Amino acid sequence: SAVISQKPSRDICQRGTSLTIQCQVDSQVTMMFWYRQQPGQSLTLIATANQGSEATYESGFVIDKFPISRPNLTFSTLTVSNMSPEDSSIYLCSVVPRGGNEQFFGPGTRLTVL
Amino acid sequence: AQKVTQAQTEISVVEKEDVTLDCVYETRDTTYYLFWYKQPPSGELVFLIRRNSFDEQNEISGRYSWNFQKSTSSFNFTITASQVVDSAVYFCGGGTSYGKLTFGQGTILTVHP
Numbered sequence: 088s089a090v091i092s093q094k095p096s097r098d099i100c101q102r103g104t105s106l107t108i109q110c111q112v113d114s115q116v117t118m119m120f121w122y123r124q125q126p127g128q129s130l131t132l133i134a135t136a137n138q139g140s141e142a143t144y145e146s147g148f149v150i151d152k153f154p155i156s157r158p159n160l161t162f163s164t165l166t167v168s169n170m171s172p173e174d175s176s177i178y179l180c181s182v183v184p185r186g187g188n189e190q191f192f193g194p195g196t197r198l199t200v201l
Numbered sequence: 202a203q204k205v206t207q208a209q210t211e212i213s214v215v216e217k218e219d220v221t222l223d224c225v226y227e228t229r230d231t232t233y234y235l236f237w238y239k240q241p242p243s244g245e246l247v248f249l250i251r252r253n254s255f256d257e258q259n260e261i262s263g264r265y266s267w268n269f270q271k272s273t274s275s276f277n278f279t280i281t282a283s284q285v286v287d288s289a290v291y292f293c294g295g296g297t298s299y300g301k302l303t304f305g306q307g308t309i310l311t312v313h314p
Contacts, residue, residue, distance in 0.1 A: 088248075118300045129292060129304045130246075145301075179246065183300050188234070190300060192246035 089114055089184045091193035099199045100170055107166045108196045110180030115160040118183040121153070124195070125176045136163040136180075170200045203228045205294045205305035213311045214283055222278045222308045224293035230254075233295050235269065235276040236302070241289040252276065283312045 090113040100106050110119065119136040134142040134155055142155035157163040167174050177195040184191070208223040226235055237249040250260065252269055260267045264281045280287055288311050294304040 120300065120302075129306045130302075131304075132301055135299075135301065177244065181302075189248055189251050190236075190296075190302060191248055192238075194245050197244075 088187075088189070089116060089182050089191050091180065091182060091191060093178075093180060093193040093196050095196060096194065097197040097199075099201060101201055102171055104170055105166055105168045106170065106198060107164050108178055108180075108198075110163045110165070110193055112161045112182050114184060116182040116184050118190075119157055119163045120181045120190075121155060121163070121165045122179045122181060122192075123176045124179065130179065133165070133178075136165075167198065170198075172200045174198065175200045203230075203233075203295055203303040205303055207291075207293060207305035207308050209308045210306070211309040211311070213313065215313050216285060217282050218312075219279060219281050220283050220310065220312075222280075222291050222293070222310070224276045224278065224305060225274050226276060226293070226295040226303075227274050228295060230297060233297055235295050236293065237267070237276075237278050238292045238304075239289045240292065240307070246292075249278075280310075283310075285312050285314055288312045 092111045094109045121133040122130045124130045132145050133148045134144040136142050136155050136157040138157045154166045177197050179195045180193045181190050204227040206225045214220045233254045236251045239247040266279045269276045290307045290309050292304050292307045296302040
């Protein structure tokens with residue numbers, strides 16, 4: 088498995104501002120992803136964070152709204168831009184460790200937008 | 202496109218009862234994998250199992266067991282002798298070798314003492 092940390096664990100933000108969420112893994116991983124879990128809902132994949140290149144976004148998510156960086160094999164950031172109350176969700180990063188197939192999730196970042 | 206259906210939105214049982222959570226995963230992919238995660242009230246996602254589509258052997262891990270039937274696209278999860286600590290939201294779903302997961306809507310399991 089992998090030990091995954093996310094910062095911040097939670098935040099309350101004002102409409103129109105942006106928040107950058109960090110995901111740090113204790114070992115090199117092959118794949119990193121970002122998911123969103125809206126209140127009372129299931130998880131939806133936002134994008135695949137590609138190391139050294141642009142992220143691959145799922146339908147309904149765009150780079151201008153959710154810019155993602157992955158400068159190395161253990162770290163990624165997700166920015167939620169120009170936030171509105173509809174962006175209030177838990178944002179989770181997940182990883183697939185090297186040599187493994189299972190996907191493990193970070194503890195999540197609980198975002199509330201006022 | 203993939204579709205995941207978890208038949209039960211909520212299940213309520215009394216401790217020590219057995220409980221089965223149903224999951225159907227529909228896809229046009231010939232090779233895929235299925236999974237179950239648990240999300241307790243604390244919110245973290247706990248990995249339970251991953252099973253490849255070509256492996257229809259049932260699996261047992263302690264009080265947990267999984268039954269995969271490819272013919273019906275079902276991947277059901279049974280908890281034997283349930284405990285209060287089993288109370289959580291359980292998500293099933295599927296994915297591809299590229300790692301993109303599709304989740305079901307979840308089943309809220311409440312185990313009463």
